[in-house]
Amino acid sequence: xxxxxxxxxxxxxxxxxxxxxxxxxxxxxxxxxxxxxxxxxxxxxxxxxxxxxxxxxxxxxxxxxxxxxxxxxxxxxxxxxxxxxxxxxxxxxxxxxxxxxxxxxxxxxxxxxxxxxxxxxxxxxxxxxxxxxxxxxxxxxxxxxxxxxx
Numbered sequence: 626x627x628x629x630x631x632x633x634x635x636x637x638x639x640x641x642x643x644x645x646x647x648x649x650x651x652x653x654x655x656x657x658x659x660x661x662x663x664x665x666x667x668x669x670x671x672x673x674x675x676x677x678x679x680x681x682x683x684x685x686x687x688x689x690x691x692x693x694x695x696x697x698x699x700x701x702x703x704x705x706x707x708x709x710x711x712x713x714x715x716x717x718x719x720x721x722x723x724x725x726x727x728x729x730x731x732x733x734x735x736x737x738x739x740x741x742x743x744x745x746x747x748x749x750x751x752x753x754x755x756x757x758x759x760x761x762x763x764x765x766x767x768x769x770x771x772x773x774x775x
Contacts, residue, residue, distance in 0.1 A: 653682040657695075664698045668763035673699045684708050690720030693727070697761050702727040718747045722754060726761055729775060730768045741775045 656679040663672035680695035689712035696705035705727040712720025721744035728737035745751060754775075762770030 653679055656682070660695060660698055664764070665760050670700065670764065673764075677701065680704070680708070684711075687715070688717075689715065690717040690723065693720055693723035694757070694761075697723060697726060697730075698764065700764065702730045702765075706731075718744070719751075721747065722751070722757065725775060726757070726770065729770065729773060730765050737775065 656675040659672060660676035660679055663669045664676050676695045676699035680692045680699055680701075683689075683695065684692035689708045693705040693709035693712060696702070696708055705723055709720040709724035709727065713724070721740050725737045725740035725744060728734075728740060758770045758773070758775060762768065
C-alpha cells in the first residue's frame with residue numbers, strides 16, 4: 626500500500642513539473658510573438674522587454690544565433706555580440722549576420738564588413754538579410770542599417 630501511495634505522489638510531482646515547463650515555454654512563445662509583432666513589424670521600442678525575455682530563454686537553450694537576433698531587437702547589441710560569438714563557436718554560421726549587424730551598430734564598421742563577407746561566403750541563400758537589416762534598422766536609425774553596405 627505504501628508503494629502505491631509513493632508512486633501516486635511521484636507521478637503527481639512529475640506532472641506538476643511538466644506543467645511548469647510547459648508554462649515557461651508558453652510564456653516564451655508568447656513573448657516571441659509579441660516581440661515579432663510589436664518590435665519587429667511595428668518598431669515599437671516600448672515592447673523590447675519581451676524581446677529580451679525571449680532572447681534569454683533561447684540563449685540558455687543553446688540557440689545562440691536566434692538569441693543574438695532577439696537581443697538586437699531588445700536594444701542590446703552588446704549581448705547580441707556575445708550570443709553571436711557563442712553561436713559561431715557551436716557552428717551556427719548564420720549567427721555571423723547578427724554579429725556583423727551588432728558591430729555596425731556599435732560603430733565598428735571594418736569588423737562588421739569583414740564578418741558580413743564571411744557570412745555571405747558561408748551561408749548560401751541569405752535572402753532574409755535585407756529583411757533583417759530593415760527590421761533591426763528601424764530600431765537603430767542612427768546606424769543607417771538600411772543604407773549600409775552590409
